[in-house]
Amino acid sequence: MTVHASDLRAWSSILTVAALAIAGECLIAAAMRRLGDLDDIRARSGMKGAIRAVLTSPLFLTGAICMALNFFALLFTLSAVDLSLAGPASASLTYIGNAAAAKLFLHENVDRRRWLAALCVCVGVYLISK
Amino acid sequence: MKHTLTPQRYLILLAVTLSAPLGDALLTRGMRQIGTVDLHHLGLLWQALFNPYIDAGILLLIGFFASYMTALSWADLTFLMPATAFGYVVLALLSRFWLHEPLSGRRWAGILLIVCAVGFVANGPSLTEHPELNRMDSGAAR
Numbered sequence: 001m002t003v004h005a006s007d008l009r010a011w012s013s014i015l016t017v018a019a020l021a022i023a024g025e026c027l028i029a030a031a032m033r034r035l036g037d038l039d040d041i042r043a044r045s046g047m048k049g050a051i052r053a054v055l056t057s058p059l060f061l062t063g064a065i066c067m068a069l070n071f072f073a074l075l076f077t078l079s080a081v082d083l084s085l086a087g088p089a090s091a092s093l094t095y096i097g098n099a100a101a102a103k104l105f106l107h108e109n110v111d112r113r114r115w116l117a118a119l120c121v122c123v124g125v126y127l128i129s130k
Numbered sequence: 131m132k133h134t135l136t137p138q139r140y141l142i143l144l145a146v147t148l149s150a151p152l153g154d155a156l157l158t159r160g161m162r163q164i165g166t167v168d169l170h171h172l173g174l175l176w177q178a179l180f181n182p183y184i185d186a187g188i189l190l191l192i193g194f195f196a197s198y199m200t201a202l203s204w205a206d207l208t209f210l211m212p213a214t215a216f217g218y219v220v221l222a223l224l225s226r227f228w229l230h231e232p233l234s235g236r237r238w239a240g241i242l243l244i245v246c247a248v249g250f251v252a253n254g255p256s257l258t259e260h261p262e263l264n265r266m267d268s269g270a271a272r
Contacts, residue, residue, distance in 0.1 A: 025207060026207065028199070028202065029202050029206075029207040032199060032202035032203040033202070033203070035203060036203065037203050037204050038199065038200045038203040038204075039200070039203075039204075054199060095211055095215065098207060098208070098211060099208050099211070102206065102207045102208045103208075106206070106207060107258065108206045108207065108208050108258045109206075109255075109258040109259075110208050111254070113250045113251065113254055114208045114209075114250070114251055114254070116247075116250055117208075117211070117212050117246075117247040117248075117250040117251045118208065118211060118247070120212075120243045120244065120246050120247035120250070121211060121212055121215040121243070121244055121247045123240070123243055124215065124218070124239075124240040124241070124242075124243030124244035124247065125215060125218055125240065125244070126240070127236050127237060127239050127240030127243065128218050128219075128222055128237050128240035128241065128244075129218075129240075
C-alpha cells in the first residue's frame with residue numbers, strides 16, 4: 001500500500017514536470033509564430049526592437065512562467081524521486097506530449113515521419129539517460 | 131518547397147544543437163571547481179559567478195535561448211525537437227571523448243535512435259503552412 005502511494009506521488013510529480021514543460025514550450029512556440037520571423041523584425045527595428053517584441057508578448061511571458069515553474073517542479077521531483085527515473089521519464093513524456101500538443105494547439109502538420117521522429121527521440125533519450 | 135532552410139538557418143540550428151550541451155558541460159566543470167554548495171555555504175554561489183567556466187556556460191545558455199527563439203519564429207516545434215534532443219548525443223560524445231567516461235551499448239543505441247529522428251525530419255518542410263494566417267498577414271500588410 002505504501003509502495004503504491006509513493007509510486008503515485010512520484011509519477012504525479014513527473015507528470016507535472018512534463019505538463020509544465022509542454023505548456024511552456026507550446027506557449028513560447030505560439031508566441032514566436034504570432035510574432036513572425038525574428039530576422040525580419042531585427043532588420044526592421046534592430047536588435048532592441050526584436051527583444052522588446054519578444055518580451056512584451058503575453059504568450060511568451062506566460063510560457064516563460066510555465067518554464068520557471070517547470071524548473072521548480074523538477075527540483076521538487078528530484079528531492080523525492082531518483083534522477084535515473086525522473087530525468088528520462090520526464091524528458092520522454094515531454095517529447096511525446098510536445099508532438100501531441102503541437103498538433104492539437106499549434107495545428108502543426110505532425111505527419112507519420114514526425115511521429116516516428118518523436119518516438120525515436122523518446123526511446124533514444126530514455127536509453128542515453130539510463 | 132517554400133520552407134527549405136538557408137545556410138544561415140542551418141547555422142542557427144547548429145547553435146541550438148551545440149550551445150546547450152556545451153553550456154551544461156562548462157557549468158558542470160565550473161561547479162566541480164567551486165565545490166558542493168549547501169545552505170551553510172551559499173556564498174559559494176556568488177563566488178561561482180567569477181569562475182570563467184561558469185561565465186562561459188551562462189553565455190552559451192543565453193546563446194541557446196536566443197537561437198532557439200529565433201528558430202521557433204521560422205520552424206515548427208516538432209521540427210526543432212530532434213535538433214534539441216541531438217544535444218543529448220553531443221553530451222554523450224563529450225563525456226566519452228573529452229571526459230573519457232565509458233559509453234555502454236545501450237547509450238550507443240540511444241545515440242543511433244536520435245540521429246535517425248534528426249534524419250526523419252531534416253528532409254521535410256520546416257514550417258506548416260497556415261493559409262488563413264497568411265491571408266491575415268497579407269491583409270495587415272495592405
